[in-house]
Amino acid sequence: MTQSAVLPEVSVETPPRPARRSWQRWALLAVGLLAALTLPWVIYPPVAMDIACWALFAVALDILLGYTGLLSFGHAAYWGGSAYVTGLVALNVGVPFPLAVLAGALAAMLLALPVGYLSVRRSGIYFAMVTLAFAQMIFFLANQWDEVTGGENGLQSVPTSFFGIEAVETDSFFFYYAALPIIVAGVWFAWRIVHSPFGRVLVSIRDNAPRARALGYDVEKYKVAAFVLSAGLAGLAGGLFAISHGFVSLQEVNWTTSGKVVLITVLGGIGTLWGGIVGAAIIIVLEDQMASSGFEGIGIITGTVFVVVVLLFRRGVWGSVLHLLARRRE
Known part of the structure:
Protein backbone atom coordinates (compact mmCIF):
# COMPACT_ATOMS: atom_id res chain seq x y z
CA MET A 1 0.00 0.00 0.00
CA THR A 2 1.40 3.36 -0.97
CA GLN A 3 1.41 6.38 1.28
CA SER A 4 -1.13 8.16 -0.94
CA ALA A 5 -3.61 5.40 -0.14
CA VAL A 6 -3.32 6.17 3.54
CA LEU A 7 -3.27 9.96 3.69
CA PRO A 8 -5.86 12.42 2.36
CA GLU A 9 -4.71 15.11 0.00
CA VAL A 10 -2.20 17.41 1.67
CA SER A 11 -2.75 21.13 1.31
CA VAL A 12 0.39 22.81 2.60
CA GLU A 13 0.03 26.56 2.78
CA THR A 14 1.69 28.19 -0.21
CA PRO A 15 2.67 31.76 0.52
CA PRO A 16 0.90 34.43 -1.53
CA ARG A 17 2.69 37.27 -3.25
CA PRO A 18 5.37 38.90 -1.05
CA ALA A 19 3.48 42.22 -1.04
CA ARG A 20 0.44 40.58 0.49
CA ARG A 21 2.11 37.97 2.61
CA SER A 22 3.06 40.11 5.59
CA TRP A 23 -0.24 41.87 6.27
CA GLN A 24 -2.28 38.72 5.69
CA ARG A 25 -0.15 36.80 8.15
CA TRP A 26 -0.43 39.50 10.80
CA ALA A 27 -4.17 39.86 10.24
CA LEU A 28 -4.67 36.12 10.63
CA LEU A 29 -2.53 36.09 13.76
CA ALA A 30 -4.53 38.98 15.24
CA VAL A 31 -7.82 37.21 14.55
CA GLY A 32 -6.51 34.01 16.09
CA LEU A 33 -5.27 35.72 19.25
CA LEU A 34 -8.52 37.67 19.59
CA ALA A 35 -10.52 34.45 19.28
CA ALA A 36 -8.33 32.75 21.89
CA LEU A 37 -8.69 35.66 24.31
CA THR A 38 -12.47 35.91 23.98
CA LEU A 39 -13.19 32.16 23.91
CA PRO A 40 -13.94 31.68 27.66
CA TRP A 41 -16.37 34.62 27.47
CA VAL A 42 -18.33 32.83 24.75
CA ILE A 43 -18.33 29.23 25.96
CA TYR A 44 -17.82 27.43 29.27
CA PRO A 45 -14.15 28.01 30.33
CA PRO A 46 -13.30 24.29 30.83
CA VAL A 47 -14.56 23.61 27.30
CA ALA A 48 -12.47 26.52 26.03
CA MET A 49 -9.44 24.97 27.74
CA ASP A 50 -10.21 21.61 26.11
CA ILE A 51 -10.31 23.29 22.70
CA ALA A 52 -6.93 24.93 23.34
CA CYS A 53 -5.33 21.65 24.47
CA TRP A 54 -6.69 19.60 21.57
CA ALA A 55 -5.74 22.36 19.15
CA LEU A 56 -2.11 22.19 20.27
CA PHE A 57 -2.27 18.38 20.13
CA ALA A 58 -3.52 18.53 16.53
CA TYR A 67 4.81 18.20 6.89
CA THR A 68 6.72 14.93 7.21
CA GLY A 69 4.16 12.55 5.71
CA LEU A 70 4.09 10.15 8.66
CA LEU A 71 0.71 9.01 10.00
CA SER A 72 1.01 8.19 13.70
CA PHE A 73 -1.75 6.23 15.39
CA GLY A 74 0.15 6.23 18.68
CA HIS A 75 0.36 9.87 19.73
CA ALA A 76 -1.86 9.17 22.72
CA ALA A 77 1.26 7.67 24.31
CA TYR A 78 2.86 11.14 24.48
CA TRP A 79 -0.29 13.06 25.31
CA GLY A 80 -1.19 10.55 28.03
CA GLY A 81 2.36 9.81 29.16
CA SER A 82 2.92 13.50 29.74
CA PHE A 97 1.64 23.79 37.13
CA PRO A 98 3.77 25.29 34.28
CA LEU A 99 6.81 23.47 35.67
CA ALA A 100 4.84 20.23 36.05
CA VAL A 101 3.63 20.54 32.46
CA LEU A 102 7.18 21.18 31.25
CA ALA A 103 8.34 18.03 33.07
CA GLY A 104 5.59 16.07 31.32
CA ALA A 105 6.58 17.42 27.92
CA LEU A 106 10.23 16.47 28.50
CA ALA A 107 9.17 12.98 29.55
CA ALA A 108 7.11 12.68 26.35
CA MET A 109 10.15 13.59 24.26
CA LEU A 110 12.33 11.06 26.08
CA LEU A 111 9.70 8.40 25.51
CA ALA A 112 9.40 9.32 21.82
CA LEU A 113 13.13 9.09 21.12
CA PRO A 114 13.50 5.27 21.10
CA VAL A 115 10.00 4.79 19.66
CA GLY A 116 10.72 7.19 16.82
CA TYR A 117 14.13 5.64 16.16
CA LEU A 118 12.52 2.23 15.67
CA SER A 119 9.36 3.44 13.90
CA VAL A 120 10.79 5.67 11.17
CA ARG A 121 12.42 2.69 9.52
CA ARG A 122 8.94 1.93 8.20
CA SER A 123 6.57 4.13 6.21
CA GLY A 124 2.90 4.35 5.29
CA ILE A 125 0.52 1.99 7.06
CA TYR A 126 3.43 0.04 8.55
CA PHE A 127 4.67 3.13 10.38
CA ALA A 128 1.14 3.77 11.65
CA MET A 129 0.80 0.23 12.98
CA VAL A 130 4.21 0.29 14.68
CA THR A 131 3.35 3.54 16.50
CA LEU A 132 0.00 2.06 17.52
CA ALA A 133 1.72 -1.04 18.91
CA PHE A 134 4.09 1.04 21.05
CA ALA A 135 1.19 3.16 22.28
CA GLN A 136 -0.72 0.06 23.37
CA MET A 137 2.34 -1.01 25.35
CA ILE A 138 2.17 2.30 27.22
CA PHE A 139 -1.55 1.74 27.82
CA PHE A 140 -0.84 -1.73 29.25
CA LEU A 141 1.90 -0.33 31.50
CA ALA A 142 -0.37 2.46 32.80
CA ASN A 143 -3.13 -0.06 33.47
CA GLN A 144 -0.92 -2.55 35.32
CA TRP A 145 1.36 -0.20 37.27
CA ASP A 146 -1.42 0.91 39.57
CA GLU A 147 0.95 1.77 42.46
CA VAL A 148 2.12 4.73 40.39
CA THR A 149 -0.60 5.46 37.85
CA GLY A 150 -3.63 4.45 39.90
CA GLY A 151 -4.58 1.82 37.32
CA GLU A 152 -8.26 2.00 36.38
CA ASN A 153 -8.85 4.68 39.01
CA GLY A 154 -6.22 7.00 37.53
CA LEU A 155 -4.65 9.95 39.32
CA GLN A 156 -7.20 11.87 41.36
CA SER A 157 -7.18 15.44 42.70
CA VAL A 158 -4.28 16.74 40.63
CA PRO A 159 -3.62 20.23 42.06
CA THR A 160 -3.58 23.45 40.04
CA SER A 161 -0.75 25.17 41.89
CA PHE A 162 0.21 28.57 40.51
CA PHE A 163 2.50 30.56 42.82
CA GLY A 164 -0.23 30.78 45.46
CA ILE A 165 -2.58 32.84 43.26
CA GLU A 166 -5.97 31.62 44.49
CA ALA A 167 -8.00 32.92 41.55
CA VAL A 168 -6.04 30.78 39.09
CA GLU A 169 -5.97 27.73 41.36
CA THR A 170 -9.73 27.70 42.02
CA ASP A 171 -11.42 29.34 39.03
CA SER A 172 -11.32 27.73 35.56
CA PHE A 173 -11.85 31.13 33.93
CA PHE A 174 -8.60 32.55 35.31
CA PHE A 175 -6.80 29.23 34.85
CA TYR A 176 -7.51 29.47 31.12
CA TYR A 177 -5.65 32.76 30.87
CA ALA A 178 -2.76 31.45 32.97
CA ALA A 179 -2.42 28.41 30.68
CA LEU A 180 -3.03 30.22 27.38
CA PRO A 181 0.57 31.56 27.06
CA ILE A 182 1.82 27.95 27.12
CA ILE A 183 -0.57 27.01 24.31
CA VAL A 184 0.40 30.08 22.28
CA ALA A 185 4.10 29.37 22.82
CA GLY A 186 3.58 25.77 21.65
CA VAL A 187 1.75 26.84 18.48
CA TRP A 188 4.39 29.49 17.78
CA PHE A 189 7.14 26.91 18.21
CA ALA A 190 5.36 24.58 15.76
CA TRP A 191 5.07 27.45 13.28
CA ARG A 192 8.79 28.18 13.61
CA ILE A 193 9.60 24.52 13.01
CA VAL A 194 7.68 24.22 9.74
CA HIS A 195 8.84 27.63 8.42
CA SER A 196 12.51 27.01 9.14
CA PRO A 197 15.08 25.34 6.86
CA PHE A 198 14.52 22.22 8.97
CA GLY A 199 10.82 22.34 8.09
CA ARG A 200 11.60 22.72 4.39
CA VAL A 201 13.71 19.58 4.58
CA LEU A 202 10.79 17.75 6.21
CA VAL A 203 8.52 18.76 3.32
CA SER A 204 11.11 17.57 0.80
CA ILE A 205 11.31 14.24 2.63
CA ARG A 206 7.53 13.96 2.56
CA ASP A 207 7.40 14.68 -1.16
CA ASN A 208 10.37 12.59 -2.26
CA ALA A 209 12.49 10.85 0.36
CA PRO A 210 14.94 9.20 -2.09
CA ARG A 211 15.69 12.57 -3.69
CA ALA A 212 16.23 14.18 -0.27
CA ARG A 213 18.58 11.36 0.61
CA ALA A 214 20.43 11.83 -2.68
CA LEU A 215 20.93 15.50 -1.79
CA GLY A 216 22.79 14.42 1.33
CA TYR A 217 20.12 14.67 4.03
CA ASP A 218 19.95 11.94 6.65
CA VAL A 219 16.25 11.18 6.17
CA GLU A 220 15.89 8.91 9.20
CA LYS A 221 17.46 11.45 11.57
CA TYR A 222 15.19 14.21 10.30
CA LYS A 223 12.16 11.97 10.78
CA VAL A 224 13.23 11.08 14.32
CA ALA A 225 13.75 14.77 15.13
CA ALA A 226 10.29 15.62 13.78
CA PHE A 227 8.81 12.72 15.75
CA VAL A 228 10.39 13.84 19.02
CA LEU A 229 9.44 17.51 18.56
CA SER A 230 5.88 16.51 17.70
CA ALA A 231 5.71 14.30 20.80
CA GLY A 232 7.03 17.16 22.97
CA LEU A 233 4.27 19.51 21.83
CA ALA A 234 1.69 16.75 22.26
CA GLY A 235 3.02 16.25 25.78
CA LEU A 236 2.69 19.96 26.48
CA ALA A 237 -0.98 19.77 25.52
CA GLY A 238 -1.56 16.56 27.47
CA GLY A 239 -0.04 17.98 30.64
CA LEU A 240 -2.25 21.07 30.49
CA PHE A 241 -5.27 18.86 29.86
CA ALA A 242 -4.47 16.85 33.01
CA ILE A 243 -4.06 19.97 35.15
CA SER A 244 -7.24 21.49 33.74
CA HIS A 245 -9.35 18.42 34.56
CA GLY A 246 -7.65 17.65 37.87
CA PHE A 247 -7.26 13.95 37.08
CA VAL A 248 -5.59 11.54 34.67
CA SER A 249 -7.30 8.40 33.43
CA LEU A 250 -6.47 5.50 31.12
CA GLN A 251 -8.48 7.27 28.43
CA GLU A 252 -5.53 9.60 27.90
CA VAL A 253 -3.32 6.73 26.66
CA ASN A 254 -6.06 4.79 24.88
CA TRP A 255 -5.92 4.28 21.10
CA THR A 256 -9.18 6.20 20.71
CA THR A 257 -7.35 9.37 21.78
CA SER A 258 -4.88 8.87 18.93
CA GLY A 259 -7.77 8.35 16.53
CA LYS A 260 -9.51 11.48 17.75
CA VAL A 261 -6.52 13.74 17.14
CA VAL A 262 -6.07 12.29 13.65
CA LEU A 263 -9.74 13.03 12.98
CA ILE A 264 -9.34 16.63 14.21
CA THR A 265 -6.21 17.20 12.12
CA VAL A 266 -7.68 15.79 8.91
CA LEU A 267 -10.98 17.59 9.49
CA GLY A 268 -9.23 20.95 9.78
CA GLY A 269 -6.78 20.31 6.98
CA ILE A 270 -3.39 18.63 7.19
CA GLY A 271 -0.29 20.57 6.29
CA THR A 272 -1.77 23.91 7.42
CA LEU A 273 -1.25 24.06 11.23
CA TRP A 274 -4.27 26.39 11.51
CA GLY A 275 -6.42 23.46 10.39
CA GLY A 276 -5.77 21.63 13.65
CA ILE A 277 -7.06 24.62 15.61
CA VAL A 278 -10.21 24.86 13.47
CA GLY A 279 -10.79 21.11 13.66
CA ALA A 280 -10.39 21.09 17.44
CA ALA A 281 -12.95 23.88 17.84
CA ILE A 282 -15.47 22.04 15.65
CA ILE A 283 -15.11 18.62 17.28
CA ILE A 284 -14.92 19.74 20.93
CA VAL A 285 -17.88 22.12 20.63
CA LEU A 286 -19.88 19.48 18.77
CA GLU A 287 -19.13 16.85 21.43
CA ASP A 288 -19.97 19.28 24.24
CA GLN A 289 -23.29 20.25 22.69
CA MET A 290 -24.31 16.64 22.12
CA ALA A 291 -23.23 15.57 25.61
CA SER A 292 -25.17 18.47 27.15
CA SER A 293 -28.30 17.41 25.28
CA GLY A 294 -27.96 13.82 26.55
CA PHE A 295 -27.18 12.33 23.15
CA GLU A 296 -25.09 9.16 23.56
CA GLY A 297 -24.11 8.41 19.97
CA ILE A 298 -21.42 11.09 19.78
CA GLY A 299 -19.02 8.86 17.88
CA ILE A 300 -21.60 8.27 15.16
CA ILE A 301 -21.98 12.00 14.50
CA THR A 302 -18.27 12.86 14.63
CA GLY A 303 -17.49 9.86 12.42
CA THR A 304 -20.11 10.96 9.91
CA VAL A 305 -18.67 14.47 9.85
CA PHE A 306 -15.21 13.00 9.24
CA VAL A 307 -16.42 10.83 6.34
CA VAL A 308 -18.25 13.74 4.70
CA VAL A 309 -15.20 16.00 4.95
CA VAL A 310 -12.83 13.34 3.57
CA LEU A 311 -15.18 12.61 0.64
CA LEU A 312 -16.22 16.16 -0.25
CA PHE A 313 -13.47 18.39 1.17
CA ARG A 314 -10.27 16.37 0.93
CA ARG A 315 -8.20 19.38 1.93
CA GLY A 316 -10.18 19.74 5.17
CA VAL A 317 -12.11 22.79 6.33
CA TRP A 318 -9.20 25.23 6.58
CA GLY A 319 -7.38 23.70 3.65
CA SER A 320 -10.46 24.17 1.45
CA VAL A 321 -10.71 27.81 2.50
CA LEU A 322 -7.07 28.39 1.56
CA HIS A 323 -7.61 26.67 -1.79
CA LEU A 324 -10.63 28.82 -2.62
CA LEU A 325 -8.75 32.00 -1.68
CA ALA A 326 -5.79 30.96 -3.83
CA ARG A 327 -8.08 30.33 -6.80
CA ARG A 328 -9.67 33.76 -6.41
CA ARG A 329 -6.25 35.41 -6.52
CA GLU A 330 -5.37 33.70 -9.82
Whole structure:
Protein backbone atom coordinates (compact mmCIF):
# COMPACT_ATOMS: atom_id res chain seq x y z
CA MET A 1 0.00 0.00 0.00
CA THR A 2 1.40 3.36 -0.97
CA GLN A 3 1.41 6.38 1.28
CA SER A 4 -1.13 8.16 -0.94
CA ALA A 5 -3.61 5.40 -0.14
CA VAL A 6 -3.32 6.17 3.54
CA LEU A 7 -3.27 9.96 3.69
CA PRO A 8 -5.86 12.42 2.36
CA GLU A 9 -4.71 15.11 0.00
CA VAL A 10 -2.20 17.41 1.67
CA SER A 11 -2.75 21.13 1.31
CA VAL A 12 0.39 22.81 2.60
CA GLU A 13 0.03 26.56 2.78
CA THR A 14 1.69 28.19 -0.21
CA PRO A 15 2.67 31.76 0.52
CA PRO A 16 0.90 34.43 -1.53
CA ARG A 17 2.69 37.27 -3.25
CA PRO A 18 5.37 38.90 -1.05
CA ALA A 19 3.48 42.22 -1.04
CA ARG A 20 0.44 40.58 0.49
CA ARG A 21 2.11 37.97 2.61
CA SER A 22 3.06 40.11 5.59
CA TRP A 23 -0.24 41.87 6.27
CA GLN A 24 -2.28 38.72 5.69
CA ARG A 25 -0.15 36.80 8.15
CA TRP A 26 -0.43 39.50 10.80
CA ALA A 27 -4.17 39.86 10.24
CA LEU A 28 -4.67 36.12 10.63
CA LEU A 29 -2.53 36.09 13.76
CA ALA A 30 -4.53 38.98 15.24
CA VAL A 31 -7.82 37.21 14.55
CA GLY A 32 -6.51 34.01 16.09
CA LEU A 33 -5.27 35.72 19.25
CA LEU A 34 -8.52 37.67 19.59
CA ALA A 35 -10.52 34.45 19.28
CA ALA A 36 -8.33 32.75 21.89
CA LEU A 37 -8.69 35.66 24.31
CA THR A 38 -12.47 35.91 23.98
CA LEU A 39 -13.19 32.16 23.91
CA PRO A 40 -13.94 31.68 27.66
CA TRP A 41 -16.37 34.62 27.47
CA VAL A 42 -18.33 32.83 24.75
CA ILE A 43 -18.33 29.23 25.96
CA TYR A 44 -17.82 27.43 29.27
CA PRO A 45 -14.15 28.01 30.33
CA PRO A 46 -13.30 24.29 30.83
CA VAL A 47 -14.56 23.61 27.30
CA ALA A 48 -12.47 26.52 26.03
CA MET A 49 -9.44 24.97 27.74
CA ASP A 50 -10.21 21.61 26.11
CA ILE A 51 -10.31 23.29 22.70
CA ALA A 52 -6.93 24.93 23.34
CA CYS A 53 -5.33 21.65 24.47
CA TRP A 54 -6.69 19.60 21.57
CA ALA A 55 -5.74 22.36 19.15
CA LEU A 56 -2.11 22.19 20.27
CA PHE A 57 -2.27 18.38 20.13
CA ALA A 58 -3.52 18.53 16.53
CA VAL A 59 -0.86 21.09 15.58
CA ALA A 60 1.76 18.76 17.06
CA LEU A 61 0.48 15.83 15.01
CA ASP A 62 0.36 17.97 11.87
CA ILE A 63 4.13 18.46 12.04
CA LEU A 64 4.42 14.71 11.59
CA LEU A 65 1.42 14.05 9.36
CA GLY A 66 1.17 17.12 7.15
CA TYR A 67 4.81 18.20 6.89
CA THR A 68 6.72 14.93 7.21
CA GLY A 69 4.16 12.55 5.71
CA LEU A 70 4.09 10.15 8.66
CA LEU A 71 0.71 9.01 10.00
CA SER A 72 1.01 8.19 13.70
CA PHE A 73 -1.75 6.23 15.39
CA GLY A 74 0.15 6.23 18.68
CA HIS A 75 0.36 9.87 19.73
CA ALA A 76 -1.86 9.17 22.72
CA ALA A 77 1.26 7.67 24.31
CA TYR A 78 2.86 11.14 24.48
CA TRP A 79 -0.29 13.06 25.31
CA GLY A 80 -1.19 10.55 28.03
CA GLY A 81 2.36 9.81 29.16
CA SER A 82 2.92 13.50 29.74
CA ALA A 83 -0.43 13.75 31.53
CA TYR A 84 0.66 11.05 34.01
CA VAL A 85 4.09 12.59 34.59
CA THR A 86 2.55 16.05 35.00
CA GLY A 87 0.01 14.69 37.46
CA LEU A 88 2.65 12.85 39.49
CA VAL A 89 4.93 15.89 39.63
CA ALA A 90 2.06 18.15 40.65
CA LEU A 91 0.91 15.70 43.34
CA ASN A 92 4.28 14.75 44.80
CA VAL A 93 6.47 17.81 44.27
CA GLY A 94 3.91 20.58 44.48
CA VAL A 95 5.54 22.88 41.94
CA PRO A 96 3.51 25.44 39.96
CA PHE A 97 1.64 23.79 37.13
CA PRO A 98 3.77 25.29 34.28
CA LEU A 99 6.81 23.47 35.67
CA ALA A 100 4.84 20.23 36.05
CA VAL A 101 3.63 20.54 32.46
CA LEU A 102 7.18 21.18 31.25
CA ALA A 103 8.34 18.03 33.07
CA GLY A 104 5.59 16.07 31.32
CA ALA A 105 6.58 17.42 27.92
CA LEU A 106 10.23 16.47 28.50
CA ALA A 107 9.17 12.98 29.55
CA ALA A 108 7.11 12.68 26.35
CA MET A 109 10.15 13.59 24.26
CA LEU A 110 12.33 11.06 26.08
CA LEU A 111 9.70 8.40 25.51
CA ALA A 112 9.40 9.32 21.82
CA LEU A 113 13.13 9.09 21.12
CA PRO A 114 13.50 5.27 21.10
CA VAL A 115 10.00 4.79 19.66
CA GLY A 116 10.72 7.19 16.82
CA TYR A 117 14.13 5.64 16.16
CA LEU A 118 12.52 2.23 15.67
CA SER A 119 9.36 3.44 13.90
CA VAL A 120 10.79 5.67 11.17
CA ARG A 121 12.42 2.69 9.52
CA ARG A 122 8.94 1.93 8.20
CA SER A 123 6.57 4.13 6.21
CA GLY A 124 2.90 4.35 5.29
CA ILE A 125 0.52 1.99 7.06
CA TYR A 126 3.43 0.04 8.55
CA PHE A 127 4.67 3.13 10.38
CA ALA A 128 1.14 3.77 11.65
CA MET A 129 0.80 0.23 12.98
CA VAL A 130 4.21 0.29 14.68
CA THR A 131 3.35 3.54 16.50
CA LEU A 132 0.00 2.06 17.52
CA ALA A 133 1.72 -1.04 18.91
CA PHE A 134 4.09 1.04 21.05
CA ALA A 135 1.19 3.16 22.28
CA GLN A 136 -0.72 0.06 23.37
CA MET A 137 2.34 -1.01 25.35
CA ILE A 138 2.17 2.30 27.22
CA PHE A 139 -1.55 1.74 27.82
CA PHE A 140 -0.84 -1.73 29.25
CA LEU A 141 1.90 -0.33 31.50
CA ALA A 142 -0.37 2.46 32.80
CA ASN A 143 -3.13 -0.06 33.47
CA GLN A 144 -0.92 -2.55 35.32
CA TRP A 145 1.36 -0.20 37.27
CA ASP A 146 -1.42 0.91 39.57
CA GLU A 147 0.95 1.77 42.46
CA VAL A 148 2.12 4.73 40.39
CA THR A 149 -0.60 5.46 37.85
CA GLY A 150 -3.63 4.45 39.90
CA GLY A 151 -4.58 1.82 37.32
CA GLU A 152 -8.26 2.00 36.38
CA ASN A 153 -8.85 4.68 39.01
CA GLY A 154 -6.22 7.00 37.53
CA LEU A 155 -4.65 9.95 39.32
CA GLN A 156 -7.20 11.87 41.36
CA SER A 157 -7.18 15.44 42.70
CA VAL A 158 -4.28 16.74 40.63
CA PRO A 159 -3.62 20.23 42.06
CA THR A 160 -3.58 23.45 40.04
CA SER A 161 -0.75 25.17 41.89
CA PHE A 162 0.21 28.57 40.51
CA PHE A 163 2.50 30.56 42.82
CA GLY A 164 -0.23 30.78 45.46
CA ILE A 165 -2.58 32.84 43.26
CA GLU A 166 -5.97 31.62 44.49
CA ALA A 167 -8.00 32.92 41.55
CA VAL A 168 -6.04 30.78 39.09
CA GLU A 169 -5.97 27.73 41.36
CA THR A 170 -9.73 27.70 42.02
CA ASP A 171 -11.42 29.34 39.03
CA SER A 172 -11.32 27.73 35.56
CA PHE A 173 -11.85 31.13 33.93
CA PHE A 174 -8.60 32.55 35.31
CA PHE A 175 -6.80 29.23 34.85
CA TYR A 176 -7.51 29.47 31.12
CA TYR A 177 -5.65 32.76 30.87
CA ALA A 178 -2.76 31.45 32.97
CA ALA A 179 -2.42 28.41 30.68
CA LEU A 180 -3.03 30.22 27.38
CA PRO A 181 0.57 31.56 27.06
CA ILE A 182 1.82 27.95 27.12
CA ILE A 183 -0.57 27.01 24.31
CA VAL A 184 0.40 30.08 22.28
CA ALA A 185 4.10 29.37 22.82
CA GLY A 186 3.58 25.77 21.65
CA VAL A 187 1.75 26.84 18.48
CA TRP A 188 4.39 29.49 17.78
CA PHE A 189 7.14 26.91 18.21
CA ALA A 190 5.36 24.58 15.76
CA TRP A 191 5.07 27.45 13.28
CA ARG A 192 8.79 28.18 13.61
CA ILE A 193 9.60 24.52 13.01
CA VAL A 194 7.68 24.22 9.74
CA HIS A 195 8.84 27.63 8.42
CA SER A 196 12.51 27.01 9.14
CA PRO A 197 15.08 25.34 6.86
CA PHE A 198 14.52 22.22 8.97
CA GLY A 199 10.82 22.34 8.09
CA ARG A 200 11.60 22.72 4.39
CA VAL A 201 13.71 19.58 4.58
CA LEU A 202 10.79 17.75 6.21
CA VAL A 203 8.52 18.76 3.32
CA SER A 204 11.11 17.57 0.80
CA ILE A 205 11.31 14.24 2.63
CA ARG A 206 7.53 13.96 2.56
CA ASP A 207 7.40 14.68 -1.16
CA ASN A 208 10.37 12.59 -2.26
CA ALA A 209 12.49 10.85 0.36
CA PRO A 210 14.94 9.20 -2.09
CA ARG A 211 15.69 12.57 -3.69
CA ALA A 212 16.23 14.18 -0.27
CA ARG A 213 18.58 11.36 0.61
CA ALA A 214 20.43 11.83 -2.68
CA LEU A 215 20.93 15.50 -1.79
CA GLY A 216 22.79 14.42 1.33
CA TYR A 217 20.12 14.67 4.03
CA ASP A 218 19.95 11.94 6.65
CA VAL A 219 16.25 11.18 6.17
CA GLU A 220 15.89 8.91 9.20
CA LYS A 221 17.46 11.45 11.57
CA TYR A 222 15.19 14.21 10.30
CA LYS A 223 12.16 11.97 10.78
CA VAL A 224 13.23 11.08 14.32
CA ALA A 225 13.75 14.77 15.13
CA ALA A 226 10.29 15.62 13.78
CA PHE A 227 8.81 12.72 15.75
CA VAL A 228 10.39 13.84 19.02
CA LEU A 229 9.44 17.51 18.56
CA SER A 230 5.88 16.51 17.70
CA ALA A 231 5.71 14.30 20.80
CA GLY A 232 7.03 17.16 22.97
CA LEU A 233 4.27 19.51 21.83
CA ALA A 234 1.69 16.75 22.26
CA GLY A 235 3.02 16.25 25.78
CA LEU A 236 2.69 19.96 26.48
CA ALA A 237 -0.98 19.77 25.52
CA GLY A 238 -1.56 16.56 27.47
CA GLY A 239 -0.04 17.98 30.64
CA LEU A 240 -2.25 21.07 30.49
CA PHE A 241 -5.27 18.86 29.86
CA ALA A 242 -4.47 16.85 33.01
CA ILE A 243 -4.06 19.97 35.15
CA SER A 244 -7.24 21.49 33.74
CA HIS A 245 -9.35 18.42 34.56
CA GLY A 246 -7.65 17.65 37.87
CA PHE A 247 -7.26 13.95 37.08
CA VAL A 248 -5.59 11.54 34.67
CA SER A 249 -7.30 8.40 33.43
CA LEU A 250 -6.47 5.50 31.12
CA GLN A 251 -8.48 7.27 28.43
CA GLU A 252 -5.53 9.60 27.90
CA VAL A 253 -3.32 6.73 26.66
CA ASN A 254 -6.06 4.79 24.88
CA TRP A 255 -5.92 4.28 21.10
CA THR A 256 -9.18 6.20 20.71
CA THR A 257 -7.35 9.37 21.78
CA SER A 258 -4.88 8.87 18.93
CA GLY A 259 -7.77 8.35 16.53
CA LYS A 260 -9.51 11.48 17.75
CA VAL A 261 -6.52 13.74 17.14
CA VAL A 262 -6.07 12.29 13.65
CA LEU A 263 -9.74 13.03 12.98
CA ILE A 264 -9.34 16.63 14.21
CA THR A 265 -6.21 17.20 12.12
CA VAL A 266 -7.68 15.79 8.91
CA LEU A 267 -10.98 17.59 9.49
CA GLY A 268 -9.23 20.95 9.78
CA GLY A 269 -6.78 20.31 6.98
CA ILE A 270 -3.39 18.63 7.19
CA GLY A 271 -0.29 20.57 6.29
CA THR A 272 -1.77 23.91 7.42
CA LEU A 273 -1.25 24.06 11.23
CA TRP A 274 -4.27 26.39 11.51
CA GLY A 275 -6.42 23.46 10.39
CA GLY A 276 -5.77 21.63 13.65
CA ILE A 277 -7.06 24.62 15.61
CA VAL A 278 -10.21 24.86 13.47
CA GLY A 279 -10.79 21.11 13.66
CA ALA A 280 -10.39 21.09 17.44
CA ALA A 281 -12.95 23.88 17.84
CA ILE A 282 -15.47 22.04 15.65
CA ILE A 283 -15.11 18.62 17.28
CA ILE A 284 -14.92 19.74 20.93
CA VAL A 285 -17.88 22.12 20.63
CA LEU A 286 -19.88 19.48 18.77
CA GLU A 287 -19.13 16.85 21.43
CA ASP A 288 -19.97 19.28 24.24
CA GLN A 289 -23.29 20.25 22.69
CA MET A 290 -24.31 16.64 22.12
CA ALA A 291 -23.23 15.57 25.61
CA SER A 292 -25.17 18.47 27.15
CA SER A 293 -28.30 17.41 25.28
CA GLY A 294 -27.96 13.82 26.55
CA PHE A 295 -27.18 12.33 23.15
CA GLU A 296 -25.09 9.16 23.56
CA GLY A 297 -24.11 8.41 19.97
CA ILE A 298 -21.42 11.09 19.78
CA GLY A 299 -19.02 8.86 17.88
CA ILE A 300 -21.60 8.27 15.16
CA ILE A 301 -21.98 12.00 14.50
CA THR A 302 -18.27 12.86 14.63
CA GLY A 303 -17.49 9.86 12.42
CA THR A 304 -20.11 10.96 9.91
CA VAL A 305 -18.67 14.47 9.85
CA PHE A 306 -15.21 13.00 9.24
CA VAL A 307 -16.42 10.83 6.34
CA VAL A 308 -18.25 13.74 4.70
CA VAL A 309 -15.20 16.00 4.95
CA VAL A 310 -12.83 13.34 3.57
CA LEU A 311 -15.18 12.61 0.64
CA LEU A 312 -16.22 16.16 -0.25
CA PHE A 313 -13.47 18.39 1.17
CA ARG A 314 -10.27 16.37 0.93
CA ARG A 315 -8.20 19.38 1.93
CA GLY A 316 -10.18 19.74 5.17
CA VAL A 317 -12.11 22.79 6.33
CA TRP A 318 -9.20 25.23 6.58
CA GLY A 319 -7.38 23.70 3.65
CA SER A 320 -10.46 24.17 1.45
CA VAL A 321 -10.71 27.81 2.50
CA LEU A 322 -7.07 28.39 1.56
CA HIS A 323 -7.61 26.67 -1.79
CA LEU A 324 -10.63 28.82 -2.62
CA LEU A 325 -8.75 32.00 -1.68
CA ALA A 326 -5.79 30.96 -3.83
CA ARG A 327 -8.08 30.33 -6.80
CA ARG A 328 -9.67 33.76 -6.41
CA ARG A 329 -6.25 35.41 -6.52
CA GLU A 330 -5.37 33.70 -9.82
